[in-house]
Amino acid sequence: MGFTTLVEEYRGGTLENIHYGAITIVDEKGKILYKAGNPDHVTFLRSAAKPFQAIPGMKRRIDEVYGLSGQEAALFAASHRGEAFHIDALESILRKTGIQEEGLHCCATYPLNEDAKADRHRAHEPKRKIFHNCSGKHSGLVALSKHMGWDERTYYKPEHPVQKEIVEALAYIADVPAASIPQGIDGCGLPIFALPLHKIAYAYLKLACPDLIEDAPTRDAVARMARLMNEYPDMIADTQFVCSALLKDSNLAAKGGAKGVYGIGLRKERIGISLKVSDGSEQVWPCIIASILEHIGYDNKDTINRLYALVPNTIVNDGGTPVGERRAVFTLEA
Structure with missing residues (x-):
């Protein structure tokens, strides 16, 4: 698969764990500028596809059709973690669109945010479909189907x-033939797509820099979705997760997906970044992304510091005592 060592974890000075993967950085022509591992490695985008899955709805301006707020529309691209403000916004979307929660294809679950999950358990609340981290995306697709007169019950089917x-x-957006894109079924039950890492990076560059998109309706839809992600970053994940931490930086368009895939576009630098952690770990994302940003000389130190604050490179035991360290060890080859 062309993976290389990205992160090493040490305990008491002894190597305990290694995270392998690949990284690709491209310019505005899609040319590979830097790589670690194989930029042609094909991987499913999982939730990193959400900003692009929202494009059909943003083209029809369904947020305006249904009178949604910016916070509510941002959920179309979110992997929300079920904090109270997420659920309030989702319930508002259902009211405004007239969608029934039971009509969402995602399964009923509890929030991913541990505090939010504990709150629901303490209140003896059952699992709900809007607690699912993909429910914002599903709501947007059902709302679009309703607006267009398409079958709302089968919106999850590939056809x-x-x-x-x-x-x-x-x-x-990725500049590939549609017929060449491998498809599978995501955890939430919707079709999901796989691309080479360098094409994921290219797509995220265009998310950050939609002026690179020739088609005007697509360009406008991408620009609006990306703007909402930056304006309401805590809607995209939660107050303590890497996606929201990155999106607080107005220069970045960013979104991660399950099994270790991540995409980032940088507006001022006009580059796209993608990465895949082969074991699917999300815990090492902050270490890897911060190291990439340091390597390219990124000048917003607050963003880098936010990443290290989320998951410090110092490893502690259950009592909070430092017992080891996490190191980014990859080299980005020109």
């Missing part, structure tokens, strides 16, 4: 018009 439009939008 549904909304799913066909999603594939076409992603293919256009």
Whole structure:
């Protein structure tokens, strides 16, 4: 697969764990500037696809059609972790659109945020579909289907018009033939797509720099979705997660997905970054991303510091005593 060592973890000075993976950085023509591992490695985007899955709805301005707030529309691209303000916004979306929670294809679950989950357990609340981290995306797709007169019950099927439009939008932005994109089924039950890492990086560059997109309706939809992600970063994940931490930086367009995949676009530098951690770990994302930003000389130190604050490189035991360290050890080859 062309993976290389990205992060090593030491306990008491002894190497305990290694995280392998690959990193790719591209310019505005899609040319590979830096790499660690194989930039042609094909991986599913998982939730890193959400900003692109929102494009058909943003093209039709369904947020305006239903009178949604910016916070609510941001959930179309979110992997929200079920904090109270997420659930309040989702319930508002359901009210405004007239969608029934039971009509969402994602399963009922509890929030990913541990404090939010504990709150629901203490209140003896059952699992709900809007607690699912993908429920914002599902709500947006059902709302679009309702607006367009498409079958709302089958919006999750690959042959549904909304799913066909999603594939076409992603293919256009990543500059690949739609027929060449491998598909599977994501954890939430929707179709999901795989791309080479350098194409994921290219797509995220365009998310950050939509002026690179020739088609005006697509360009406008991408620009609006990216702007909402930066304006309401805590809606995209939660107050203590890497996606929200990165999106607080207005220069970045960023979103991660399950099994260790991540995409970032940088507006001022006009580059796209993608990475894949082969064991699927999300815990090492901050270490890797901060190291990439340091390598390219990124000048917003607050962003880098936020990443290290989320998951410090110092490893502590259950009592909080330092017992080891985490090191980014990859080299980005020009």
